[in-house]
Amino acid sequence: MALQPPAQRVWWNERVEKGELIWIGIAFLWGLVMFFMMVYWHINGRQNLSTAAFRIEPSTFEKRTEAFAKQFKAREEGTTGVPVAKPPANADVYMLARLWEWWPVLELEKGRTYRLHLSSMDWQHGWSLQPVNINIQVHPGVEHVLMITPTETGTFSVICNEFCGIGHHTMTGRIHVVEQGAGAAEPAAAPPSQTKR
Amino acid sequence: MATTTVQEDFIAGIASKFRTCPATGLRIDLAAQRLIKANAVAAVVFLAVGGLFGLGVALTRWQAVHLLKAEWFYLVLTAHGLDVLLLWIIFFEMAVLYFASSILLNCRLAAPRMAWVAFGLMVVGGVLTNITVLQGDSSVMFTSYPPMMARPNFYLGLILFAVGALIGCLVFLGTLVIAKEEKTYEGSIPLVTFGALTACIIAIFTIASGAIILIPTWLWSLGYISNINTVMYKLVWWAMGHSSQQINVAAHVSIWYAIAAILLGAKPLSEKVSRTAFFLYILFLQIASAHHMLVEPGLSAEWKVFNTSYAMYLAVLGSLIHGMTVPGAIEAAQRQNGYTRGVFEWLRKAPWGNPAFAGMFLSLVMFGFLGGISGVVLGTEQINLMLHNTLYVPGHFHATVVAGTTLSFMAITYLLLPLIFQREVIWPGLAKWQPYLFGIGVMGISLFMMGAGTLGVSRRHWDIGFTDAAMGFKYPATAYLMLGLNGISAILASIGGAMFVVITVASVLWGKPVDKSNIVAALGPMPQRQMTSETAASGYGNAGTWHLPGTYILVTVFFGAFVLYYFVNWKYLSQLWPMG
Numbered sequence: 001m002a003l004q005p006p007a008q009r010v011w012w013n014e015r016v017e018k019g020e021l022i023w024i025g026i027a028f029l030w031g032l033v034m035f036f037m038m039v040y041w042h043i044n045g046r047q048n049l050s051t052a053a054f055r056i057e058p059s060t061f062e063k064r065t066e067a068f069a070k071q072f073k074a075r076e077e078g079t080t081g082v083p084v085a086k087p088p089a090n091a092d093v094y095m096l097a098r099l100w101e102w103w104p105v106l107e108l109e110k111g112r113t114y115r116l117h118l119s120s121m122d123w124q125h126g127w128s129l130q131p132v133n134i135n136i137q138v139h140p141g142v143e144h145v146l147m148i149t150p151t152e153t154g155t156f157s158v159i160c161n162e163f164c165g166i167g168h169h170t171m172t173g174r175i176h177v178v179e180q181g182a183g184a185a186e187p188a189a190a191p192p193s194q195t196k197r
Numbered sequence: 198m199a200t201t202t203v204q205e206d207f208i209a210g211i212a213s214k215f216r217t218c219p220a221t222g223l224r225i226d227l228a229a230q231r232l233i234k235a236n237a238v239a240a241v242v243f244l245a246v247g248g249l250f251g252l253g254v255a256l257t258r259w260q261a262v263h264l265l266k267a268e269w270f271y272l273v274l275t276a277h278g279l280d281v282l283l284l285w286i287i288f289f290e291m292a293v294l295y296f297a298s299s300i301l302l303n304c305r306l307a308a309p310r311m312a313w314v315a316f317g318l319m320v321v322g323g324v325l326t327n328i329t330v331l332q333g334d335s336s337v338m339f340t341s342y343p344p345m346m347a348r349p350n351f352y353l354g355l356i357l358f359a360v361g362a363l364i365g366c367l368v369f370l371g372t373l374v375i376a377k378e379e380k381t382y383e384g385s386i387p388l389v390t391f392g393a394l395t396a397c398i399i400a401i402f403t404i405a406s407g408a409i410i411l412i413p414t415w416l417w418s419l420g421y422i423s424n425i426n427t428v429m430y431k432l433v434w435w436a437m438g439h440s441s442q443q444i445n446v447a448a449h450v451s452i453w454y455a456i457a458a459i460l461l462g463a464k465p466l467s468e469k470v471s472r473t474a475f476f477l478y479i480l481f482l483q484i485a486s487a488h489h490m491l492v493e494p495g496l497s498a499e500w501k502v503f504n505t506s507y508a509m510y511l512a513v514l515g516s517l518i519h520g521m522t523v524p525g526a527i528e529a530a531q532r533q534n535g536y537t538r539g540v541f542e543w544l545r546k547a548p549w550g551n552p553a554f555a556g557m558f559l560s561l562v563m564f565g566f567l568g569g570i571s572g573v574v575l576g577t578e579q580i581n582l583m584l585h586n587t588l589y590v591p592g593h594f595h596a597t598v599v600a601g602t603t604l605s606f607m608a609i610t611y612l613l614l615p616l617i618f619q620r621e622v623i624w625p626g627l628a629k630w631q632p633y634l635f636g637i638g639v640m641g642i643s644l645f646m647m648g649a650g651t652l653g654v655s656r657r658h659w660d661i662g663f664t665d666a667a668m669g670f671k672y673p674a675t676a677y678l679m680l681g682l683n684g685i686s687a688i689l690a691s692i693g694g695a696m697f698v699v700i701t702v703a704s705v706l707w708g709k710p711v712d713k714s715n716i717v718a719a720l721g722p723m724p725q726r727q728m729t730s731e732t733a734a735s736g737y738g739n740a741g742t743w744h745l746p747g748t749y750i751l752v753t754v755f756f757g758a759f760v761l762y763y764f765v766n767w768k769y770l771s772q773l774w775p776m777g
Contacts, residue, residue, distance in 0.1 A: 001464050002388040002454035002471075002526075003301055009384045011468035019745065020470055020521065023752060027517035030756070031510030034763065038502045038578045041767075046775035047579055053494035080667045101667070113775075118494075123345050124427055126586045126655070130670060132774055133653040135585040136492045139427045140344060144494035149775040157670035159663070161586040161655035163338050165345065166267060169660040172668045 049136065050146035058140055061119040065094040069104040077105045077174060084176070092117060095158070095173065097125035097138045099165060102158045102173025109180045113149045126162035129175065135161060150177040214305070219713035220616065220720075228309035229299035233292045233617050235316055237610070238705075240288035243323065244603070245698045247280025252691045255642070259684030260662060260677055267659045271336040274657060276327060278339030282598060283358070283441075284323045289606045290396065290448050291315070291365045296617070297393035297451065298372035304381040307371030315364035322358030325350055338657060340438065343414065343425040352415035356408070363404045366397045388465050388472065389458070392451030395475040396444045402483050403444060406436035428495050435486040443482035445598060446516065447475065449560065449605040453523045456557040456605075459612055460548060460723045463530035466522050474522070477515035481507040491581035501578045513573060520565045520755065525748040527558075532745075534724045540746045551721035552622075556608025556632035563636065564601030567643050570759050572597060580766050583773065586657075589650025596643035599690075604636055607697050614701065615719035620708030625721065628700050635693025641686025649679040 008014060042048055074086040084105040087093050089112035096103050098121035108114055118127055120140040127136045132152075138144065160171035215224045250273045256264040265273060299306040306312065328350075329335050335347035373394065376382060386394070410433040416422045454471070457463035465471040487504030490496055507513060531543030548554045571593040575584050584590065611628060614620050622628050654661055654676050661676065663669045711719045 001462065002458040004387050005382050005384040006388075006468045007464070008468075011385065011472075014467055014469055016467050016470055019749060020466060020525070023521045024470070024514075024518060026756070027514050030517075030760070031506070031514055034573065034577070035502070035506045035509045037767070038506070041579050042498060042502075045579060045771070046777070047582060047770050047773045048498070048777055049492055049579070049582060050777060051495075051497055077668065082667075105668075124342050128586065128653065128655060129774075130653045131673070133583050133587075133651075134773060134776070135582060135587065137494070137585065139494060142428065142494045147777045151774050157668065159655060159670060161658065162342070163271070163345075163657040166271065168271075169267065169658050169663065170666040172663060172666045172670055174668050 050144070052145040054143045054145070055141060056119060056143040058119065058121045061094075061096060061117075061143055062121060064117075065096045065103070068092070068094040073104075074107060087114065089180075090114065095127075096121055097127065097160070097171075098122055100160070100167035100171035102127070102160070102171070105174040105176070107176040107178060108150050109182070110150050110153050110177050111180060113147055115145060116148050117143055117145050119143045123164045124162050125160050125164050125171070128159045128161040130157045130159055132156060137162060150175075153177045153179055218616065219711070219716045223300065223303050225617075226299050226305045228312075229295050229306035230617055232306065232309065232312050232316065233295050233300075233613070236288050236292040236295070237613065237617075239316070239320060239323075240285050240292065240606075241610075241698055241701055243280045243284035243288065244694070246327075247277055247282075247285055248691060248694045248698075250274075250277035250280060252687055253277075255684050255687030257659065258661075258680045260660075261681060262684060263660075268333070268336070270659045271338075271657075272330060272333065275336045275338050276330045279326055279330065280323075281603070282339060283355075284319075286445055286598070286602060286606070287358075287362050287441075288319065288323075290400070290444060291319070291362065292613075293448050293452070293609075294365060294369040294393055294397060295372075296613070297387075297390045298369050298376070300617075301387055301390050302372070302376040302382050304372060304376035304379065307368050307375050309368075311364055312368045315361040315368065318361030318364070319358050320361075322354045322356070322361060324354075325357065326354030329354060340434065341414070342434075343417070343427055343430050346418050349415055349418040352411050352418055356411050356415060359404045359407045359411070362400065366400050366404070369393070369397050385468075388468060389451045389455045391472055392447055392454065392475055395478050396447035396451070398479050399440055399447060399482060400444045403437050403440040406433055406440065410434045410437065428490075428493060431489060431493065432486055435489040436483065439485040439488055440483050442594070442598060443478060443485065443512075445602040446482075447478055449564070449602045450475075450516075450519050450523070452605045452609045453519075453557055453561055454526070456553050456608055456612065457523065457527050457530065459720065460551060460554050461527060461530040461534065462726055463526040466525050466529060470518060471522050474515040474518035477511050477518075481512035481515075484508065485512075485576075488576045488581075491576070491578050492585045498578070505576050505578055505581075510573075513569075516565075516569060520561075520569070521748060521752050523561055524751055525745050528745045528748045531724065534726055536724070540750060544747055546724065548722045548724060550629050551611075551723060552628045552632050553608045553611040553721060554723075555629075556604050556611070556636070559632055559636040560601055560605040560608065563596055563604070563640055563643070565755055566758065567640065567647075568593060568597030568601050570762055571643075571647060573759075574763055574766050577763075577766070580770055582776075583766075583770060584650060586655060587650035588646040588654045588656050591656050592643050592646030592648075592650055595639060595646065600636065600639045600643060604632060604639065607635065608632060610697075610701055612720060614704050614708065615711045615716060618705050618708075619711045620704050621711055621715065621719045622700065622721070623704040623708045624700060627696060628721075631693055631696045631700065633693075635690055635697065638686050638688070638690025638693050642683055642690060645679045645683040645686060649676050649683070652676045652679070654680070 069083045069085045072085040072087045073083045086107040093114045094117045120138045125138045156175045158173035253273045256262045257270045335351045337345050337347045484504045528543045536543045536546045
């Protein structure tokens with residue numbers, strides 16, 4: 001019985017039955033498959049989280065994000081007063097998290113790759129892009145830089161999925177994805193040539 | 198003349214400290230018995246409180262009901278996590294440790310006074326943290342990630358509780374040493390005690406990690422430390438937070454073996470294999486902190502891949518082994534008991550009307566199919582991108598910690614009542630249904646939260662309708678349906694949980710006392726044993742003497758489901774926006 005000392009004193013020399021051995025073998029191999037699947041995806045997969053991260057003062061990140069939003073401001077998002085930044089393809093794109101908003105709103109072009117910088121001004125937040133369902137943790141004092149390529153057009157929401165106090169469930173932001181070249185036709189959008197500095 | 202009286206008094210004094218178990222003939226240290234009772238009672242109290250909080254959470258998530266206001270929701274969610282994940286489980290584990298050492302090894306408990314100090318510290322710590330949370334200003338969730346700060350007593354309560362648990366672990370280890378010294382058993386410790394030892398070793402690692410992070414955090418909340426690094430906090434905190442769940446795994450796997458042994462006479466197929474599986478837990482489970490760091494900035498991919506897989510899934514290997522050897526031991530025992538017809542007669546004729554067996558088997562199945570598979574998928578580095586901090590996470594751990602651990606703890610309670618509390622289960626007719634009701638409820642909670650999580654619904658979120666948000670967002674209608682079903686499941690589970698609390702409390706207070714005449718009946722229905730003597734029972738466990746077609750089929754079905762679900766998730770991942 002499992003409640004009593006082993007019936008055979010020298011239990012470690014017992015021969016293990018074949019069925020049990022086969023299962024251990026299968027389970028071990030399956031573990032290797034799962035392990036190397038992650039490695040394989042780093043080599044051949046297209047969804048890997050960037051490991052580029054830097055220490056940064058929240059105030060510094062805020063200044064950079066504000067400069068970015070000013071430089072590429074195309075319009076404001078509805079009546080919210082939040083700027084919509086439309087950066088050129090392959091640009092550095094900033095989005096900051098603070099109690100309780102993601103700022104600014106971004107307008108990106110489908111099929112283009114952007115270098116997205118994320119950081120928090122205060123507490124930890126969860127950058128959760130919906131309904132795509134990409135979820136990334138955002139820390140204060142750490143700037144996370146990742147390459148991202150939208151593959152569908154439409155309006156996407158960024159919600160917060162790390163608890164950040166009483167206003168947590170009101171913390172949202174947006175990313176618009178438009179066809180390539182479509183944004184320039186909109187009246188409010190600033191043409192790339194007008195960008196300063 | 199005088200010396201003999203002294204000696205007789207001495208012997209009588211010792212005898213008064215023990216009773217003889219009518220079922221097993223083991224000497225039971227009354228000090229250990231009192232401690233097991235106290236810890237089990239405290240556990241059930243916190244289960245009742247925490248369970249009620251959990252119901253509040255689920256009924257608020259159900260958008261049509263939306264029971265609590267936002268402040269209360271976050272407060273209650275914090276308290277729910279603390280009470281059930283920490284207090285209920287660790288108090289019960291203390292009872293399991295004392296049972297697996299003192300009772301199973303037929304030995305006096307080491308330092309019972311210290312064990313009472315441990316109990317006292319745990320009670321004070323648990324109550325202090327609860328009061329602090331209920332005062333408000335400490336709704337920081339179970340995880341209390343900085344820079345969000347709780348009141349100092351929140352951390353202090355946790356520290357006191359952890360110190361108490363650490364002392365309890367040392368009493369357990371001390372008892373093992375005494376048992377060895379005094380030769381109260383022959384050969385090696387029983388497998389169940391070995392599993393408890395595994396739990397204890399992991400617990401000590403866990404508590405040390407907790408101390409390393411909670412003490413500075415407490416000092417920070419008092420103003421003595423200016424800053425806590427947020428990434429470092431998560432890394433060390435989860436060395437406590439996740440590893441403590443591995444204490445549960447080791448404890449409830451031990452309980453599976455114990456219940457199968459008591460009710461069916463099951464013995465391990467191979468002592469070597471089962472013990473090696475436990476040993477794999479000790480070696481590899483602790484690095485699971487990485488499961489919570491997969492979408493965190495500042496950590497290398499190599500670190501994530503190695504740690505999240507427990508070094509190439511070697512701890513998962515341990516669980517996969519138990520996943521075969523536990524049903525295998527049951528099948529072998531049942532075949533010995535005479536249920537040899539067909540592939541599944543052993544399972545059909547198992548004592549399904551015994552709540553200890555039903556709870557144990559449901560726990561085994563749900564822990565494996567729901568908790569185990571979802572846990573591995575969730576802990577896959579890249580797949581975590583789709584699931585991190587969604588409701589999938591609580592969906593997963595309700596399958597492991599509630600369906601797995603809590604249900605198995607409930608199951609063994611039905612045996613502890615007659616064996617330790619010396620009381621019959623007061624309403625066996627009601628008790629029979631309890632594990633099914635609770636089990637089905639928890640299964641629903643897990644599945645529907647996982648479903649909502651797959652749709653991207655955030656965890657720890659008061660309003661999935663975003664009614665007060667400047668920029669609104671709508672989840673698909675299916676998400677609302679999932680959360681409604683989750684609420685209904687939570688009601689079922691709460692009824693099952695309340696039944697458990699009422700049955701155990703009433704049995705302890707008013708249950709019929711158990712003695713030699715009714716002890717076996719008090720353990721509930723169990724199959725006729727064909728073999729009673731030791732010699733006959735040793736027929737298997739040796740190579741080549743048993744065939745377990747039923748177990749092989751169950752394991753094959755499990756493995757098929759695992760592989761399929763694993764690759765389906767990779768398929769989903771490949772459709773996400775490319776990132777690098």
